[in-house]
């Protein structure tokens with residue numbers, strides 16, 4: 001029987017909907033911490049039935065009984081991508097769970113290194129609830145309002161796993177998500193904007209790059225009937241100038257949503273513009289050279305997922321995002337931790353000759369200038385190769401249909417070269433090159449530096 005026709009499954013989903021969606025409003029910080037403690041104990045106990053965790057914990061001499069709550073979390077060893085690969089496939093699921101009932105998902109190819117983990121149907125629902133919660137905080141009712149989600153439906157992605165392999169095959173009624181339009185971010189922006197124009201959503205969620213393209217098309221007179229109240233961006237940090245551009249083009253509220261393949265929703269910006277962690281779903285640690293960072297200081301995140309019966313994620317060190325936590329409080333009424341700033345992934349970074357790390361948020365800034373300053377979306381794809389501290393190569397794909405419209409290719413190159421020089425230093429040689437095609441499975445930044453010899457002095 002398909003899960004969505006199963007009354008017990010449906011009851012479980014509805015029950016969790018009412019309990020989970022409001023948890024960050026229902027529980028105060030103290031109660032939330034107790035809830036986290038309870039969830040962590042459960043997850044560690046469950047992880048002990050998973051060969052990967054069982055072996056790691058045994059080797060470390062730690063037993064589930066030793067973990068009473070979050071304050072004991074650092075007794076547990078960290079888990080790396082390598083651990084998951086080594087134990088894949090049977091060693092990353094619990095001996096108590098029938099693997100055939102789980103759905104395999106693969107992490108995205110932005111870094112070129114893919115990784116498979118398992119989730120169950122309920123995991124997927126809980127992940128979606130996290131998203132529903134964030135849009136509710138901005139006044140959107142997913143049962144009444146029309147919602148457009150522009151997801152990455154390339155065959156290997158998490159969205160394909162969630163929607164095509166997870167939800168759609170189990171869909172028999174229109175009970176759920178009848179106001180929902182799913183679009184593919186790999187389609188041309190011209191096609192996407194036409195579909196949105198017909199649907200007329202109140203809310204649009206999508207990747208930063210695609211939304212930038214749509215904003216530009218809107219400015220050029222496409223999508224006349226599109227007037228959403230709220231837009232949520234995801235994928236990479238939104239730069240201030242691109243945010244302004246989105247607000248101007250769509251006349252909508254913009255907020256950022258932050259998540260990962262491994263865990264689903266992690267955090268989102270509330271109405272006050274503060275980043276709230278979904279503290280009932282995930283627990284984050286922030287480390288710099290192995291020690292926890294201070295409030296406002298950037299560190300690499302260590303992720304623990306507090307729910308699910310698929311592959312457990314406990315002290316996972318391979319999200320590779322640089323994030324600064326915040327000890328400040330927000331007046332919006334949500335409980336849980338706050339994030340000061342999300343810098344982006346450090347495994348797709350560039351390095352300046354003086355040892356500063358240039359994170360994706362910075363070169364996102366450079367590329368978005370082509371959109372909002374030069375007003376063109378003829379730049380179809382790009383890849384950066386760092387040959388040495390003094391030599392960077394930029395390869396771009398130009399949209400043939402637009403080659404002779406708007407600013408010249410050379411003008412675009414010069415804006416990109418100048419932007420990179422501003423970030424990296426004027427003594428760095430920037431080579432720009434036009435190519436026919438870029439392999440999407442490859443990382444967006446190819447790093448040829450010997451990382452062992454590199455001395456990091458800070459973040460730009």
Ligand SMILES: [Zn+2]
Nearest residue numbers: 270274330332
């Ligand atoms: Zn808030």
